[in-house]
Structure formats: structure tokens, C-alpha cells
Amino acid sequence: xxxxxxxxxxxxxxxxxxxxxxxxxxxxxxxxxxxxxxxxxxxxxxxxxxxxxxxxxxxxxxxxxxxxxxxxxxxxxxxxxxxxxxxxxxxxxxxxxxxxxxxxxxxxxxxxxxxxxxxxxxxxxxxxxxxxxxxxxxxxxxxxxxxxxxxxxxxxxxxxxxxxxxxxxxxxxxxxxxxxxxxxxxxxxxxxxxxxxxxxxxxxxxxxxxxxxxxxxxxxxxxxxxxxxxxxxxxxxxxxxxxxxxxxxxxxxxxxxxxxxxxxxxxxxxxxxxxxxxxxxxxxxxxxxxxxxxxxxxxxxxxxxxxxxxxxxxxxxxxxxxxxxxxxxxxxxxxxxxxxxxxxxxxxxxxxxxxxxxxxxxxxxxxxxxxxxxxxxxxxxxxxxxxxxxxxxxxxxxxxxxxxxxxxxxxxxxxxxxxxxxxxxxxxxxxxxxxxxxxxxxxxxxxxxxxxxxxxxxxxxxxxxxxxxxxxxxxxxxxxxxxxxxxxxxxxxxxxx
Amino acid sequence: xxxxxxxxxxxxxxxxxxxxxxxxxxxxxxxxxxxxxxxxxxxxxxxxxxxxxxxxxxxxxxxxxxxxxxxxxxxxxxxxxxxxxxxxxxxxxxxxxxxxxxxxxxxxxxxxxxxxxxxxxxxxxxxxxxxxxxxxxxxxxxxxxxxxxxxxxxxxxxxxxxxxxxxxxxxxxxxxxxxxxxxxxxxxxxxxxxxxxxxxxxxxxxxxxxxxxxxxxxxx
Numbered sequence: 001x002x003x004x005x006x007x008x009x010x011x012x013x014x015x016x017x018x019x020x021x022x023x024x025x026x027x028x029x030x031x032x033x034x035x036x037x038x039x040x041x042x043x044x045x046x047x048x049x050x051x052x053x054x055x056x057x058x059x060x061x062x063x064x065x066x067x068x069x070x071x072x073x074x075x076x077x078x079x080x081x082x083x084x085x086x087x088x089x090x091x092x093x094x095x096x097x098x099x100x101x102x103x104x105x106x107x108x109x110x111x112x113x114x115x116x117x118x119x120x121x122x123x124x125x126x127x128x129x130x131x132x133x134x135x136x137x138x139x140x141x142x143x144x145x146x147x148x149x150x151x152x153x154x155x156x157x158x159x160x161x162x163x164x165x166x167x168x169x170x171x172x173x174x175x176x177x178x179x180x181x182x183x184x185x186x187x188x189x190x191x192x193x194x195x196x197x198x199x200x201x202x203x204x205x206x207x208x209x210x211x212x213x214x215x216x217x218x219x220x221x222x223x224x225x226x227x228x229x230x231x232x233x234x235x236x237x238x239x240x241x242x243x244x245x246x247x248x249x250x251x252x253x254x255x256x257x258x259x260x261x262x263x264x265x266x267x268x269x270x271x272x273x274x275x276x277x278x279x280x281x282x283x284x285x286x287x288x289x290x291x292x293x294x295x296x297x298x299x300x301x302x303x304x305x306x307x308x309x310x311x312x313x314x315x316x317x318x319x320x321x322x323x324x325x326x327x328x329x330x331x332x333x334x335x336x337x338x339x340x341x342x343x344x345x346x347x348x349x350x351x352x353x354x355x356x357x358x359x360x361x362x363x364x365x366x367x368x369x370x371x372x373x374x375x376x377x378x379x380x381x382x383x384x385x386x387x388x389x390x391x392x393x394x395x396x397x398x399x400x401x402x403x404x405x406x407x408x409x410x411x412x413x414x415x416x417x418x419x420x421x422x423x424x425x426x427x428x429x430x431x432x433x434x435x436x437x438x439x440x441x442x443x444x445x446x447x448x449x450x451x452x453x454x455x456x457x458x459x460x461x462x463x464x465x466x467x468x469x470x471x472x473x474x475x476x477x478x479x480x481x482x483x484x485x486x487x488x489x490x491x492x493x494x495x496x497x
Numbered sequence: 498x499x500x501x502x503x504x505x506x507x508x509x510x511x512x513x514x515x516x517x518x519x520x521x522x523x524x525x526x527x528x529x530x531x532x533x534x535x536x537x538x539x540x541x542x543x544x545x546x547x548x549x550x551x552x553x554x555x556x557x558x559x560x561x562x563x564x565x566x567x568x569x570x571x572x573x574x575x576x577x578x579x580x581x582x583x584x585x586x587x588x589x590x591x592x593x594x595x596x597x598x599x600x601x602x603x604x605x606x607x608x609x610x611x612x613x614x615x616x617x618x619x620x621x622x623x624x625x626x627x628x629x630x631x632x633x634x635x636x637x638x639x640x641x642x643x644x645x646x647x648x649x650x651x652x653x654x655x656x657x658x659x660x661x662x663x664x665x666x667x668x669x670x671x672x673x674x675x676x677x678x679x680x681x682x683x684x685x686x687x688x689x690x691x692x693x694x695x696x697x698x699x700x701x702x703x704x705x706x707x708x709x710x711x712x713x714x715x716x717x
Contacts, residue, residue, distance in 0.1 A: 322544050388550055414665075417689065420664065421590060421591055421691065422589075425626050440549070443552050446555060468669060483562055
């Protein structure tokens with residue numbers, strides 16, 4: 001049995017849902033007409049703690065500000081009075097449909113202004129003063145206050161499950177009801193003193209929630225009722241419950257938290273950058289890996305936006321071959337989570353593009369653990385390369401041999417001149433794990449150099465020496481001038497991807 | 498190879514994108530170990546095809562990293578006759594300065610014996626530039642002395658040629674002055690300077706291009 005809209009107690013001072021009084025006393029059975037309470041008893045309780053005269057036809061409960069009366073102002077400032085929780089569920093279902101979300105579960109969140117908790121504790125301490133000695137009161141005090149949020153969530157969840165044809169669960173699809181109140185905003189400074197400020201909404205990075213009002217009103221979902229009452233106890237005896245002439249402002253929001261797709265990408269072109277690269281309004285290169293992959297995946301998820309993250313990067317003129325480089329694509333507010341088949345289709349589509357600039361492997365939807373997988377050992381991982389090298393004298397068998405004998409060779413690289421303008425001038429120790437020369441049949445001075453190095457090694461500079469600022473270099477090892485013409489990444493060793 | 502991001506190098510023969518990668522995944526599931534190994538070898542072969550270049554399309558002598566990534570400028574008789582210096586400017590604005598091959602110091606019979614960075618008011622080799630913003634870098638004028646190059650009979654002052662922040666000097670020259678003989682235009686560079694864009698434009702006007710310099714010094 002729900003208290004919505006019923007049993008409004010009237011005193012000479014203010015109005016309060018009897019339900020609100022009862023739920024503060026921890027009435028868990030949701031039945032709001034306990035025999036121990038009489039109307040007059042409740043009235044006198046309210047006399048103690050309130051101070052304003054009542055006016056008008058419809059009155060809002062002083063404790064919950066009309067929330068449990070299913071009354072609120074919508075975004076057009078219209079006063080809305082729902083008859084039952086079903087109606088609210090209907091509004092939500094309409095919104096979900098309008099946004100085009102495909103729903104496989106939902107998580108319902110409600111956030112209310114802080115002052116409501118304070119009102120509750122005011123009322124409770126007022127009652128305590130009066131009825132402390134009564135046995136029925138002492139018995140009640142042991143049970144927890146049933147919060148406005150829980151009441152509302154409980155009421156809306158069932159009809160919503162029916163309307164959306166799915167279950168409420170820990171889902172990436174969130175439905176959020178945010179109640180705010182003008183009065184609370186004005187007094188927010190006062191209220192924030194002594195409270196630790198909490199960050200809100202950082203997980204999902206919502207932009208369309210009114211962040212100001214949310215922070216000011218303090219999401220009090222995680223405070224257990226007892227704790228809150230203890231915290232606000234200090235001020236509650238003095239602060240009366242103000243009469244409420246205005247209900248709360250309600251914003252309905254439904255969104256999906258980030259979903260992730262991971263995989264490995266290959267870059268076959270020497271004219272494609274990893275991420276979108278624009279200088280002075282001109283694009284560098286003919287395309288980017290980020291845009292090719294993102295633009296093909298985003299529409300299949302019907303998301304708002306994507307963010308591309310990769311485990312390291314290669315220059316625009318360096319190809320990414322072999323195993324491919326691990327990447328993570330973050331999709332914001334996807335209306336649909338792609339199925340396994342859809343994901344396979346996307347992979348085939350990208351690999352089948354006519355211009356063959358980029359390829360994708362092992363594409364799959366992954367949970368938030370995708371982050372940890374990516375970061376894992378990114379700095380320690382080894383990379384394998386193949387470089388096309390030219391030297392200023394013919395290659396000898398001795399050279400092939402001596403190069404192959406070098407294992408875990410340490411080199412010292414000063415910050416390459418080509419990046420020195422934007423990086424710190426440092427000397428970095430790097431390890432070349434192994435090298436192998438592959439002769440090219442028709443040439444005595446060109447050869448392929450296969451090498452495996454520590455992450456962060458500048459390969460080009462290791463070959464040509466960068467004015468002698470990388471020591472040793474291929475040139476210094478072979479005792480001649482060495483130049484690099486082409487570079488390919490052939491393996492990015494990462495087990496988890 | 499290019500630091501600047503345009504594809505100057507010859508395009509390699511385009512091999513088909515291995516669509517069979519997907520098929521191989523399925524094969525892996527169904528067939529025994531031997532087949533998996535074969536598939537791995539096949540993948541390696543495919544990769545290898547991408548790597549081997551088409552030799553015919555490669556030049557006999559490719560442009561050097563410096564030729565490719567830097568624009569060469571020259572300052573003949575800078576502040577003193579015979580003091581020929583080069584300024585190699587990278588696309589990112591950084592300038593590498595050093596002795597041109599026609600510098601008087603190279604004509605000295607005894608050869609270069611020492612390089613001393615302790616000139617002017619401070620020892621140029623002592624400064625430590627840190628951070629992305631290049632804190633502590635000294636701002637020098639184009640005629641500020643960088644170092645003194647000593648030969649048996651003489652000594653020559655090498656100057657900045659470019660007004661800007663001194664990022665680095667080639668300390669290796671202290672222990673190995675012979676680098677100036679073996680490769681003054683690479684390992685024997687003198688210093689790296691970062692000029693402001695406006696300052697570069699001013700000095701650029703007074704410098705010669707490689708062609709102009711060759712003509713002046715009557716080089717082949």
C-alpha cells in the first residue's frame with residue numbers, strides 16, 4: 001500500500017504526509033495507518049517543529065516536498081501531478097522509446113535534494129523530544145528510516161519492468177530521476193559546510209545533467225538513513241521544517257554508460273595517421289585509423305560519440321603489420337549494444353573496405369576491464385620491427401653475423417631532434433633485445449633489419465644515429481653511414497588482447 | 498626517410514589484405530595442432546610479402562636523413578673571413594649549426610686538436626636545459642660565441658648564426674674533436690638552437706641556400 005497523495009496531515013502550521021512521518025519512523029511494511037498513531041498525535045508532533053501558516057488548495061508535504069505526492073515541475077516549469085507511479089513509469093518508457101534505446105536491462109537512480117534528509121531528521125528529533133519515553137517510540141527507533149528514494153524506486157520499478165519488457169538489474173543502461181529545488185540551491189553554501197564534497201557523475205561523464213544543481217543538492221543515495229540523521233543532528237533541533245510552497249523540479253534522463261569495443265588494428269598505408277591530425281585546418285595524411293574504425297562502429301551502436309585509445313602509436317609513415325596494435329574504442333550513450341554477429345560484420349566490413357588502408361582483428365565488446373588490459377605492461381612490452389636500411393658500403397657476412405650476436409644491448413638515446421621541440425631534453429636508456437639482418441637478393445647496400453626492442457625506443461634514430469645523439473647506432477656498429485628508408489611494426493606483444 | 502608526414506618513399510607492391518585471417522580463426526578451432534602451425538607459417542609468409550621491397554624502385558644512393566628532414570643553409574665568412582658555417586633547419590623549427598666543409602679550420606695542416614666550449618661569459622657545455630618549455634636555456638644572439646675550435650697553429654670562434662635559445666651543445670667534441678674531421682655535418686655538429694619564428698625569418702634572409710653556397714665557393 002503506497003502513501004502517494006493520501007493521508008495528508010494538516011496542522012495549523014503545515015502539511016505533511018502521514019506516510020512521511022511513518023516512514024521516518026521506519027515503518028517497513030509500507031502500511032501507513034498504524035494503530036498507535038492518531039491524527040491528533042501526529043498533529044501535535046508537527047506543531048513542535050513547524051512554524052509556518054498553510055495556504056492554497058493543494059499542499060505539498062513539508063518533508064518530501066511533494067516527491068511522494070508524485071508532484072513536480074517539469075523542464076517547461078509546468079506543475080505536474082501524477083496519479084500513480086504507473087504514470088511516471090509511462091513517462092520514462094516514452095523517453096526511452098524517443099531516444100531509440102534498445103534495452104536489455106536498466107538501473108534506476110533517483111537523486112533528491114539534501115534538505116529533505118534534514119527535514120526528516122528534524123521531524124524525527126522533534127518526535128523524539130515528545131515521545132522519547134513511550135515504548136512504541138523506542139521500539140520504532142531501532143528500525144531504519146525508509147528513504148524517499150527507496151519508496152519511489154520500489155513504486156516505479158515494477159511498472160517500468162512491464163513497460164520496457166525487461167528486468168531491473170546492474171545494467172549499463174541508466175534511468176535517472178533528478179529532483180532539485182530552488183530553495184536548496186540558495187542555501188547550498190550553508191549546507192555544504194561541514195560536509196565533504198563528493199564528485200558526482202564522473203563515471204559516466206554526463207554532460208546533459210545540470211551538474212551544478214546535482215552537486216549543490218548532494219546526492220544522498222549512499223548515506224544510510226541513520227548516519228544522515230546523526231550528521232545533521234546538530235542543526236536539526238534548531239531548524240524548523242519550512243513550509244513548502246513549491247515542489248521539486250524533476251529531470252528525467254536515460255542514457256547508457258560507456259560501452260567498449262576492443263581489438264587489434266593494422267595499418268597498411270604510409271599516409272594514414274593513427275588519430276585525426278589537423279594543422280592549420282589542413283589534414284595531415286589522407287585518413288586516420290581512429291576515424292576509419294570509429295566511423296564504422298559508431299552507427300552500429302547508434303551512439304553519440306566515440307573515443308579512440310591505443311596501446312602506443314606509430315608514425316604516420318610507419319605501417320602496423322603482423323599481430324596488430326591493441327586498441328579500445330569507447331562509445332558514449334550507445335542506443336544499442338552490438339551482438340556478436342554484428343561485431344563480426346563490422347570487422348568484415350572494415351577489412352573489406354576498398355582503399356585497404358586499415359584492418360581490424362579480434363574485434364569484440366568488452367567490459368570496463370578493457371582499460372586495465374590495455375594499460376597492463378604497456379611500458380614494459382616489447383615491440384618488433386622491420387626496417388629497410390641502406391649503408392654507405394657493401395654489406396659483409398661479418399656484419400650479418402655480428403649484428404645477430406648482439407642480445408639485450410643497451411643504447412642511450414638523447415631526445416630525437418624531430419621531437420625535441422615538444423619533449424623534454426633527456427637521455428633515455430633503451431634495450432635492443434635482438435636483431436637480424438635479412439639480405440636482399442639484388443642489392444649489396446640495402447637490407448632488411450628485423451629487430452625487437454623495449455617499448456619507447458626510437459627506431460629511426462637507432463638506425464641513422466641522429467647526429468650521433470643515439471649511441472650506439474647501426475651506423476656506429478657497422479662503422480659506416482646508415483640510413484633508414486622504411487619502417488614497419490611487425491608485432492606488439494600483448495597477451496591479454 | 499621522412500620525418501615530415503608525406504609519403505615520399507616509393508609505394509610497395511600492394512598485396513591483398515589477408516581476408517583469410519578470419520577463415521583461419523575458424524580453421525584453428527576445428528583442426529588439429531599441425532594445421533595451426535601451418536596457419537601461423539602462412540601468416541608469417543603473408544607478412545613477409547609485405548616487407549620485402551621492390552628493389553628496382555629504390556634509388557642507388559638514397560637521400561640522407563639530414564637531406565630529407567632538414568633544409569640546409571650556409572653562412573659564409575660569418576663575422577670573419579673563412580668562417581663558413583652551416584645551419585640545418587628541421588621542419589619543427591630547430592636548427593643544428595656546425596662547421597661547413599670549407600671552413601678555414603680544415604685547411605690547417607695540423608688538424609683540429611681541441612674544442613672548448615668555455616667561451617664568452619659561461620661554459621656552454623655546462624648548462625642544463627629541462628622540461629618541455631626548455632627552462633634554463635640561454636638566449637643568444639647570432640654572433641654569440643658557442644665554442645673555440647683549436648688547431649695546431651690557430652683557433653677559431655664558432656658562433657650561433659641564428660638568434661635563439663641554446664638547447665644543446667655537442668659535448669662529444671670535447672673528448673673527440675676528430676669528429677669534426679670525419680663528419681662535421683653529422684656527428685661533428687656544434688649545437689642545437691631553437692629560434693623564435695620571427696627571429697628565424699630575419700636571419701634566413703642573410704643565409705645562402707646549398708646551391709648558392711656551392712656557386713660561391715665553387716664546389717662541384
